[in-house]
Amino acid sequence: MSLLLGWAAQAQFQPTSVYAQAIGQANLRAQDSIDARLVGEIISGINYPVLGRSQFYPWLLLGERDSNQPMGWVFDALVSINGDLNRVPISDLSLDAAAPVPSPISATRRVAADSPTVASPTATPTRGAFGVSGVVSGEVNIRYGPGIEYPRAGVAYPGDRFEVTGYHTQFPWLRIRYAGAAAGQAWVARDLLEIEGNIFDTIAISQTRFSLPALTPTPAAVRASGINAQEPLPLRGELQQLAHELWALFLAEGFDPQTSRFGALFVMDLASGAAFTFGDDYAFSGTSLNKIAILAKLYETLGAPPSIETATDILNTMICSENAATNRLLALIGGGNSYYGAEAVTAFLRRLGLTRTFLTAPFTTIGTREPPPHPLQLPQTEADQVKAEPDLSNQLTVVEIGALLANLYYCAYGGGGALTETFGAAIEGRECRQMLHVMSNNTVDALLKSGVPADTRVAHKHGWIPDSHGNAALFFTPGGDYVVAMMLFQPVWLNFQESLPLFAEVSRRVYNHFNPERPQQAGREWHIPDANSCDYFGDPLAGDLLQWTWDD
Secondary structure: OOHHHHHHHHHHOOOOOOEEEEOOEEEEEOOOOOOOOEEEEEEOOOOEEEEEEOOOOOEEEEEOOOOOOEEEEEEHHHEEEEOOHHHOOEOOOOOOOOOOOOOOOOHHHOOOOOOOOOOOOOOOOOOOOOOOEEEEOOOEEEEOOOOOOOOEEEEEOOOOEEEEEEEEOOOOEEEEEOOOOOOOEEEEEHHHEEEEOOHHHOEEEOOOOOOOOOOOOOOOOOEEOOOOOOOOOOOOHHHHHHHHHHHHHHHHOOOOOOOOOEEEEEEEEOOOOOEEEEOOOEOEEOOOOOHHHHHHHHHHHOOOOOOHHHHHHHHHHHOOOOHHHHHHHHHHHOOOOHHHHHHHHHHHHHHOOOOOOEEOOOOOOOOOOOOOOOOOOOOOOOOEOOOOOOOOOEEEOHHHHHHHHHHHHHHHOOOOOHHHHHHHHHOOHHHHHHHHHHHHOOOOEOHHHHHOOOOOEEEEEEEEEOOEEEEEEEEEEOOEEEEEEEEEEOOOOOOHHHHHHHHHHHHHHHHHHHOOOOOOOOOOOOEOOOHHHOOOOOOHHHHHHHOOOOOO
16 A cells, blocks of 8 residues: 555544454455455454445445554455444545456447347357356355345355356346256355355346246244143243344344354243243353352252352352362362262253253363363264254253243242252252352343343343353343343354344343333343452452342
8 A cells, every 4th residue: 555545544534433354264355346356255253344345236345453554445245234334424435556457348248238138149158067157265155146134045155156147238147057946047246255266257147126926925933832741831922022023133134043153042931931032043152151050959959058169169160260279169069070070960951841951061271171081972962963052061952041040039039940940958049049149249231131221130141252141141131031042153253243233132122022001112232240359369259149039
């Protein structure tokens, strides 16, 4: 970049609070054209400021994260957006000294803009069995027309190869042969394919309006759910409407089970027992959410109030998510061995009828970990244990972690439930109330909690690893108490700037369903404290756990 261009860019471009992140990987070009010079590449996991947008094509100008200097143009189908693009100014900036020279187009292949699409009688394959082909380098959407506004016909994955049958003369899209589309043809953004052959030996297409086939609506994945081996209550009325609304929200935010980036949700009305879920067929990494199961098993094990050391470990486990404290609790459960403790937690869950959630090893900590007493068992469950790439020794489904919270609630407030029916006096109501008291003091004011008024009591456990973010929460609200359990997954890296707003919005809509007369109108500021400074040694909250007759 020249010095003059650098100064001009610095003067022209101001922060817009709009960011873009690659969906897999994306090329950056010197101008808003597929024919422009390649100037770089971005990958998922990093947000770049959007400095400008093209007036004529769906291209975005990205800037450097620190200096806000222009980096290059990216085609918008290759990125996910955080923010309102209407706030981004129009730009025609070129990072080249001269405009790029367009690739040659054979005059015999050009079609008038108002003419129907026809095949040239002289068109012949030029490369292999397909003639011209494109290989998918990342996960991509295949659409019914040359633009992201067209419905999706399917999804392609890295390594998939398609025959290219045409190119659009105005938009950077290619038509491919695709059996999954009604007419056997569909469209892919050109930058998403590694081309083999010359696309200009295929059909030139200039029409800008495409009639769509009669599309069969994709059935929603929502279903009614039950707990404790009970038949689920049918979804009706406003609860059914909420379920489909939240399913549509997941899809709109790009968490779609037809792709590798997806999520799962469980919502339960604790008064009626009605519940719904989607994504429960998938096993997710249990992250720190499975520490709820550890806490419940610990209280089933204890025959007396915890010591001050154990009480401190409980708080550091459930609030700070400290793994060393968690492993000490597992060792206490397992008679001195944390592996036996993990296995005891799984056995505890099995007795509750929770067969797709388990823990078979302690949590990862810095330093040397004790060796397992025997080869680890990796349970096989009825859930899909592949798609979300779950931890081999720590897994859950949203229904089962939500059911555990619901049973803690029923145990705490005299509603029966599986904990009371299965373990009797081994877990009493006062113990369940203590567990919920601990989780109600969770200082992470984000995820699901940030979607409700700040003074709402929320007993919750958070958990995240690079590719998975989760939250399971019990809400006490004026319009009714309910449980929400939610997981989001994106391979390699899930950005908090994309996950946290969705957690908050899901929670806000569920809250408003239960509290229509005093709804939460918008999201609020959230806070995640520094985990490194979180320590409840000597905290008065530990004293609450020492009072065996304490009641919340």
